Amino acid sequence: xxxxxxxxxxxxxxxxxxxxxxxxxxxxxxxxxxxxxxxxxxxxxxxxxxxxxxxxxxxxxxxxxxxxxxxxxxxxxxxxxxxxxxxxxxxxxxxxxxxxxxxxxxxxxxxxxxxxxxxxxxxxxxxxxxxxxxxxxxxxxxxxxxxxxxxxxxxxxxxxxxxxxxxxxxxxxxxxxxxxxxxxxxxxxxxxxxxxxxxxxxxxxxxxxxxxxxxxxxxxxxxxxxxxxxxxxxxxxxxxxxxxxxxxxxxxxxxxxxxxxxxxxxxxxxxxxxxxxxxxxxxxx
Numbered sequence: 001x002x003x004x005x006x007x008x009x010x011x012x013x014x015x016x017x018x019x020x021x022x023x024x025x026x027x028x029x030x031x032x033x034x035x036x037x038x039x040x041x042x043x044x045x046x047x048x049x050x051x052x053x054x055x056x057x058x059x060x061x062x063x064x065x066x067x068x069x070x071x072x073x074x075x076x077x078x079x080x081x082x083x084x085x086x087x088x089x090x091x092x093x094x095x096x097x098x099x100x101x102x103x104x105x106x107x108x109x110x111x112x113x114x115x116x117x118x119x120x121x122x123x124x125x126x127x128x129x130x131x132x133x134x135x136x137x138x139x140x141x142x143x144x145x146x147x148x149x150x151x152x153x154x155x156x157x158x159x160x161x162x163x164x165x166x167x168x169x170x171x172x173x174x175x176x177x178x179x180x181x182x183x184x185x186x187x188x189x190x191x192x193x194x195x196x197x198x199x200x201x202x203x204x205x206x207x208x209x210x211x212x213x214x215x216x217x218x219x220x221x222x223x224x225x226x227x228x229x230x231x232x233x234x235x236x237x238x239x240x241x242x243x244x245x246x247x248x249x250x251x252x253x254x255x256x257x258x259x260x261x262x263x264x265x266x267x268x269x270x271x272x273x274x275x276x277x278x279x280x281x282x283x284x285x
Contacts, residue, residue: 076183076185079259080185083188086188086189086230086232086266089214090228093209096210098141138272140226142223142226142272150225151205151206151224151225152225153225156227159280159281162281162283163247163248163282164285165200165229165231165265166192166194166201166254167199167201168194168195168198169192169193169194169195171190172193172262173187173191175189175279176277188268189266189268189269191266193262193263195254196263197235198265199250200234201248202246203247203282204229205246206222206229206245208220208223208241208245209221209241211237211240211241216258217232217255218237218252219234220252227271228269229269229270230268231265231266233265233266234255235255235256237252238250238252239251
């Protein structure tokens with residue numbers, strides 16, 4: 001009996017030992033699985049955090065781009081309103097010149113008729129009925145006199161050879177339709193970046209039609225027969241309305257552009273009421 005009991009104890013001890021080994025292996029496996037799961041959870045949390053930061057970063061980029069687009073639209077809107085004011089001022093100056101030229105033409109016609117009547121009376125001849133000279137139509141009146149017609153033809157003859165309104169500069173804004181960051185804008189002239197305090201000069205001889213202050217900077221319009229040149233964003237002016245100017249004569253100094261901070265001159269060239277591309281008129285710089 002004692003031997004049987006001893007054998008039983010040995011078997012039980014072996015069973016317990018085997019069970020403990022199995023349990024230890026199981027515990028090790030469970031601990032390994034737990035560590036793997038924890039590692040996966042940590043990786044997932046890190047990935048989640050990374051995605052969260054990326055999402056925040058993308059949102060910040062979108063927000064920044066949205067603000068920049070809004071700012072660009074506002075800047076372009078301001079620029080377009082300013083260009084609209086310039087166009088209105090130039091058109092008004094041209095209209096006044098046409099009205100003045102028409103008054104002079106009509107006055108000259110009346111004087112001519114009166115002189116003809118006086119001569120006829122002095123010679124004791126019947127006064128012939130005055131034959132009215134057809135009035136010039138539209139902008140034609142700007143070149144109705146021999147002097148204005150010659151000036152206009154001389155200006156046209158220098159197409160492609162006119163001097164720049166500044167001695168040194170680079171064109172940074174072109175005539176016509178432009179796209180800035182996908183936003184459409186339109187200009188009746190060109191923008192020239194130049195050196196600080198640069199002298200602005202007349203590109204041809206003519207008569208100053210107007211000197212105006214537009215949004216804090218000066219606009220000068222010069223008449224060349226049937227053509228007009230306009231110089232905008234001037235800090236100062238050295239000519240006055242009605243003054244005759246010669247080619248390359250200094251008329252003012254370039255000002256600072258409020259948006260870019262650069263020294264710029266906006267230059268336009270019109271034939272009557274029609275804006276022309278100045279780049280086709282000024283010489284290659």
